[in-house]
Amino acid sequence: MTKNFKKLMQHDKSDDCPICHAEDLVTTTLIPAVAAWEIANDFPQFSLALHGAAGLLSAMIEEGYKRDEIEVALKKLLDEFEVSIANNTAMAGPPQGSA
Numbered sequence: 001m002t003k004n005f006k007k008l009m010q011h012d013k014s015d016d017c018p019i020c021h022a023e024d025l026v027t028t029t030l031i032p033a034v035a036a037w038e039i040a041n042d043f044p045q046f047s048l049a050l051h052g053a054a055g056l057l058s059a060m061i062e063e064g065y066k067r068d069e070i071e072v073a074l075k076k077l078l079d080e081f082e083v084s085i086a087n088n089t090a091m092a093g094p095p096q097g098s099a
């Protein structure tokens with residue numbers, strides 16, 4: 001993994017970690033905004049999410065990042081999100097009203 005990529009993937013363990021801030025921004029702002037745009041424009045759910053993500057990543061390719069490194073990084077991040085989702089689901093317990 002190149003030096004630039006390490007900078008994008010590694011948390012610096014500070015209270016002011018830029019990677020944590022980027023993740024927070026996506027969760028609190030980008031995801032709700034994209035969902036609202038999809039609804040407002042009558043796009044299929046997640047159409048903008050998927051194509052937006054691919055478009056953003058293609059901008060990295062245009063800037064000279066290697067596609068295979070982007071794919072490795074994306075797989076790692078998705079793996080981490082899946083673990084996080086599974087943990088959150090486990091902590092939340094069974095769905096409300098299912099008892």
Ligand SMILES: [Zn+2]
Binds near residue numbers: 011013017018019020
């Ligand atoms: Zn961090």
